[in-house]
Amino acid sequence: MEIEDKEHTMDVRATERHFWFGRWLSQEALEHELGTLEAHIADTLVQPFPLEALLAAAQQVADSLAQGSELYQRLAALAAHTNEPEEVAQLLQGAAQALQRDALLARLRAELGATHPASIERRYPARQFEAWLPVGCLVHVMPSNVFLVAALGLIEGLLAGNLNIVKLSARDSSFAAVFAEALCEADASGQLRNYIAVLRFPSSESATLEALFSHADTLSAWGGESAIAAIRRMAPQGIRVVTWGHKLSFGYLAADILADETTRSQALKAFSADVCRLDQQACSSPQTLFLECDPEALHAYADELAAHLAAISPTIPGQTPETAEQAEITTVTQVAKAEEALGLTRVIEDPEDRWRIYVDTRPGLRPSPLFRSIWVKRVDRGQLVKMLRPMRAWLQTCGLACGLGSLAELTRALFATGVTRVVRPGEMTDSYVGAPHDGVYALQQFTRRVTLDAPESAHDAGSLSQLETAARGAPPLVPIMTKQGFLEAAAPAGTPELIFRSGGSSGVTVFSTFTWADYHAQMQTAAHGLLAAGFDPQQDYAMNLFMAGNMYGSFISFWTILEKMGARVVPMAMVTDFAMIASTIAQLKVNTLIGSPSHLIALFEQEGQRLNGVVEKVFYGGEALTRAQRRRLQETFGVRTVRSVAYGSNDAGPIGYQCAHCTGGEHHLFESIQDMEIVALEEDAPVPAGETGRILLTTSASLRSHPSIVRYEIGDTGRWLEGPCACGRQDRRFELQGRSSDLFKAGGPFFNARRFSDILDSKLEYSGLSQLHVLEEGNNIILELWIHEGSGLSEDVVAQSIRRHxxxxxxxxxxSTTFHFRVKTVADVAFVRVAASGKLKPVCDHRIH
Incomplete structure (x- = not known):
């Protein structure tokens, strides 16, 4: 059956010319489908673009383009009709690199400034929102016989989030259509096909072309001046026409390079390679080489260039010019030879006709007949701008060879002529991920910058994605990732850009790596969570009291978060000079504190009188805050807002945030970053809503490239909360139930450290610090509960309450005759904290294991 299906698909490709949103169509069927196109466009564009699906599908196609794969062979055969096999192999390898997930994400960040540029997000610290949204229906009019341009142009249009219709010449192969089909087949979500059509028909079919253009929001057109002019005439009034026409490029050797034999030889050798690569078919290939020299030296330097061309040309595969192309080469060469008699030119030719140099004594840029043909001319630096500006609309790349002393002057002059790229000799046809094309970013040409000035009801919303139901699939069918599995996955690949060290309540050190791009994307999302929690970047003045140093991430992360919000900040860190902290708060009128609960509580216990009436908001993180502690901050010290600053970890990044309707351990999930499962404590099975289980996290691959976090057991327990939240956000809600490491054995059944703090809170209204210590005294196991000595509670009263409840x-x-429980009151400095983070360690086991 599979063989029959494949044969049927191949037959369809052979007989039907158009790939139409997942189906192959005949020309007759296309005419009918064009009548339904507007409805399809409207239904598709109202949905969020499936960026994750595109990234995954593109990566799968990139992987399958390895030499020898079925897709590679099929595409290579389609491209071989108009290209040499060596060139096809090189270009397909380049396509595979361009389709890599990391390369596509790098383009989004470089050109649109964000990994998810279509997310409508707050423009901090103001109230307005902005986003890069697709133009809508993007019609690409592609050049003939340039097989890869159509495929990569389609990817650009998709990356910008558009519905794309690619119009090919009737002379083209079905390369782009087969590529589009492969992309759709690689999409597990089945959504990409709604955004892709590839059509092949001649431009002489004006009725079909006009019908297609009538649905376009933007036209992306490739071709010469006459072709572009015809497209502009047919384009509906008011739509954007983005043109990618033919361009001219050249090389430039400054006098300081020519004066030194070594640097001159290196530059001429590099330019020789530029002339040979791609047989000058790229717009960035040099067609003229300018030299800052006197007339006598010009011919000598041209002879040096000829020697380098003779050596390099045989090493770079080339293609044979077609009849018309060879005729142009012959004509230009013969005219140049005829002008030798006038002393104007000189022709240097390869005996095997593989390359040729035209030495010309006249000024000005001249296009060459290509196929390793180069004009060599003198240039006067002072006349450069005047000479080239008349051609500014057609200029693109200059390969510049100059010393440091000339670099600023020449670069500024070249950009003034209209050149958009200045590069090193030997790299004129190279590029880098995210580079502009012809002086613009392609993705910005295919998007529009939109703004929203939302109503007052959105004052605490940082992203509209929080107000939309996230698309969720089934959990990945992979085993749960343990802490050890995370450590193995997080082993540095290459050179990590950012490494954090965790030392949470378990005290186990874990190194976690991030790219800068992933880190900043996650901190931007965390900023939206802090806004939801009640922080106002326009009004509030924040003091960052988290632990700094020791590779710990909390202080650094909230430095970045507050910076992204444009907030006013005092970066104090977790110092223990509480008098100095309080003095600074009072002097600067800081109204918001952000830090660890144990440190914040200690600050208020010692300096609460000075802080009362000044501090209005407290945002805590890293540890739980009891209800008694929250009440004391509010009722005794006048703090109006006490809320979680975020729920997250050094391992997985931001996980949850609170809104005004969340209390205690309740949080919304950052669904734009994380997918969460809650599974049973003893097995890998989801728990019903309301029941406690282990929290597993899968982080969006577009926001965490290394390590890949899939079903990671974070070490916390929680339960899902049912029903909508009164704040209106659609991000799911859950309630933290404590660390799984809070469970411990002390000579009998498992104990839960969270139960002890809950009893202190609910039964004794204790708002201070507490900590459990497990000790061995001979054959006896001692479970000792430490509380603050200034609480006013006696050790006996606390012990009786714990045993009762x-x-x-x-x-x-x-x-048990060997188990003993007791309570001990201690000073604040006695409590054991984790060195890396300053967090209070909930359980300290002093037994010898």
């Missing part, structure tokens, strides 16, 4: 503790105390 924690049955397992009472059972062990009653039944």
């Amino acid at each position: 924690y049955p397992e503790v009472e059972f062990c105390c009653t039944v």
Whole structure:
């Protein structure tokens, strides 16, 4: 059956000319489908573009373009009709590199400034929102016989989020259509096909072309001046026409390079390679080489160039000119030879006719007949701008060879002529990810910058994505990633750009790596969470009290978050000079504190009187804050807002955020970054809503390139909260139930450290610090609960309350002769903290294992 299906597909490709949103169509069927196109466009564009699906499909196609694959063979055969096999192999390899997920994400960041530029987000610190949204229906009119341009142009249009219709010449092969089909087949979501059509018909079919153009929001047109002019005439009034016409490029050797034999030889050798690569078919290939020299030296330098061309040309595969192209080469060469008698020119030819140099004593840029043909001319630097500006509309690249002393002057002059690229000799046809094309970013040409000045009800919304239901698929069918699995996955690949060290409540050190791009994208999302929690970047003045140093991430992360929000910040860090902190807060009138609960509570206990009436908002993170502690901050010290600053980790990044309707451990999930599962404590199975389980995280691959985090057991427990949130956000809600490491054994059943703090909070209204210590005294196991000595609670009262409300503790105390429970009051400095983060360690096990 599979063989029959493949044969049927191949037959369809052979008989039907058009790939139409996942189907192959005949010309007759196309005419009918054009009548339904507007409805399809409207239905498609109202949906968010499936960027993740595009990235995954493009990566799969890139992987399958490895030499020898079925797709590679099929595409190579289609391209071989008009290209040499060596050139096809080189270009397909380049296409595979361009389709890599990292390369596409790098283009988005370089050209549109964000990994997800279509996300409508706050323009901090103001109230307005902005985004790069697609133009809509993008029609590409592609040049004939340039097989890769259509495929990569389609990718650009998709990357910008558009519905794309690629119009090919009837003379073209079905390369672009087969590429589009492969992209759709690689898309597991099935959504990309709604955005892709590839049509082949002659431009002489004006009725079909006009019908197609009538649906376009933007036309992207390739071709010469006459072709572009014809497209502009047919384009509906008011739509954007983006043109990619033929361009001229040249090389330039400054006098300081020519004066030194070594640098001159290196530059001429490099320019020789530029002349040979791609047989000058690229717009960035040099057609004229300018030299800052006197007339006598011009011919000597041309002879040196000829020697380098003779050596390099046989090493770079080329293609044979067609009849018309060879005729142009012959004509230009013969005219130049005829002008030798007048002393105007000189022709230097390869005996095997593989290359040729035209030495010309007259000024000005001249296009060459290509196929390794180059004009060599003198140039006066002072006349450069006047000479080239008349051709500014057609200039693109200059390969510049000059010393540092000439660089600024020549670069400024070249850009003034209209040149858009200045590059090194030998690299004129090279580029880099995210480079502009012809002086513009292609993705910006295919998008529009939109703005939203939202109503007052959106004052605490940072991204409209929080107000939309996220598309969610089934969990990946892979085993749960353990902490050890994370450590192995996070092993540095190459040179990590950013490394954090965690030392949370478990005290186990973990190194976590990020790219700068991933880090900044995640911090931008975290900023939206802080806004939702109640921080106002236009009004509030924040003091960052998180732990700094030791490779810990909290202080650095909130430095970045607050910077992205354009907030006013005092970067204090977790110092223990509470008097100095309070003095600074009072002097600067800081109204918002951001830090760790244990440090914040200690600050208020010692300096609360000075802070009362000044500090209005407290945002905490890294540890839980009890209800008694929250009440004390509000009722005793006048803090109006007490809320989680974020729920996250050094391992996985931001995970959850609070809104005004979240209390305690309740959070919204950052669904634009994370997908969360909650599975049973003892098995890999989802728990019903409301039941406690282990939290697993899968981080968006476009926001965490290394390590890949899929079903990672973060070490926390939680439960899903049902029903919509009163804030209106659609991001799912969950409630943290504590660390799975809060479970420990002390001579009997498992105990949960969270239960002890809950009893202190709910039964004794204790708002201070607490910590559990497990000790061995001979054969006895001692479970010791530490509380703050200034709490006013006696050790006996606390011990009795714990035993009364924690049955397992009472059972062990009653039944076991070797288990003992006691309470100890200690000073603040006695509590054990994790060195890296400053967090309070919930359980300290002093037993010898």
